Each structure stands twice: as C-alpha cells, then as structure tokens.
C-alpha cells in the first residue's frame with residue numbers, strides 16, 4: 001500500500017496547487033517543457049532548488065546526484081547518467097543557463113574528502129567510485145584544518161564541475177559564442193544564505 005500520509009499530501013496538492021494552476025499544467029502537457037535553467041544539485045533532502053527559487057512546474061530542469069558533481073566528459077561510459085542529463089538539457093531542450101548548486105554539511109563531500117585523504121576508496125562501491133571524481137578538487141585544497149578543508153572542498157568541487165562542463169563539446173561550442181552561461185552557487189542550509197561563484201574574481205561571493 002502506498003503510504004497514507006503521502007496520499008493525503010497528494011490530494012492536498014491536487015485540490016490546492018493543481019486546481020489553481022490547472023491551465024498552466026494543461027499548457028505544459030500540450031506544448032511540452034521549455035525550462036530556462038538546468039540545476040545540478042545534491043540528492044540531500046535538505047536542499048530543494050525548486051522550493052528555494054519558488055519555481056513552478058516546467059521552470060527548472062533538475063538533475064541530482066551525490067555531492068552535485070559533474071564528471072569530465074571523457075568519463076562518458078562510466079558516469080553516463082549525469083552526462084546524458086546534461087546533454088539532453090543543452091542539446092534537446094536548448095537550455096542556456098546551467099547552475100551547479102552545492103551546500104553546507106554535504107555528506108558526500110565529507111566522505112569523499114576522507115577517502116581522498118586516506119587514499120581509501122572501497123572496491124565494489126558505487127558511492128566510492130563516484131566520489132573519486134573529487135580527487136582533482138581535493139588536490140587544490142590549501143593547508144587548513146579538516147573542518148575548514150571540507151567546507152573548502154564543497155566550493156572547490158563546484159568550480160571543478162564548472163570547468164568540466166566547459167569542456168563538454170556541445171557546451172564548449174556555445175561558450176565560444178557566449179550563448180550559454182554556467183553558474184556555481186553554494187547554499188548554507190542553517191542560515192539560508194546563498195553564495196555565487198564569480199568567474200572573474202575566482203571566488204564565491206554572498207548574493
């Protein structure tokens with residue numbers, strides 16, 4: 001049986017949000033989706049880009065994975081799920097804005113940090129295999145305390161993901177004509193604040 005509390009919430013949504021915006025949903029069903037933004041965020045349940053930016057259905061094309069990582073394009077066969085979502089967003093949906101969104105207290109980043117530090121990546125673990133993508137960002141960490149370094153890695157990995165994105169052939173082509181924009185943001189869950197990566201200053205700044 002499907003959980004009753006979810007069933008109740010669904011009917012609340014159906015009678016409230018859906019009925020108010022019925023014409024919007026009918027339009028989406030008839031015309032398809034034309035999202036202006038692709039968001040790549042962590043699977044963490046505390047991070048919700050749709051709620052944070054008060055979107056409506058059809059606004060955001062969202063892909064979530066552990067630690068909001070974008071693999072290098074040459075990992076095509078190994079991490080094809082994330083790469084396929086990006087390719088679909090850019091080439092089929094013609095999205096011109098991609099946002100990589102990280103967050104404070106990311107368990108994926110913490111575990112990846114510890115695995116990099118001890119050089120211990122478990123065999124036969126999909127999580128461990130995935131978190132090896134953090135190695136290039138880990139190598140750029142400054143010499144600080146472990147707590148500071150984990151926070152630093154949350155942001156450095158976003159920068160590495162933006163660099164990887166700019167190497168995807170179908171994105172590289174659009175960057176040459178400045179027809180696509182790549183953004184990196186970091187959300188502090190406890191304070192609700194948001195920082196944005198400045199490509200010129202090469203640092204995160206409060207929004």
Ligand SMILES: [Zn+2]
Pocket residue numbers: 042043044066067068103105106107108109
């Ligand atoms: Zn996370």
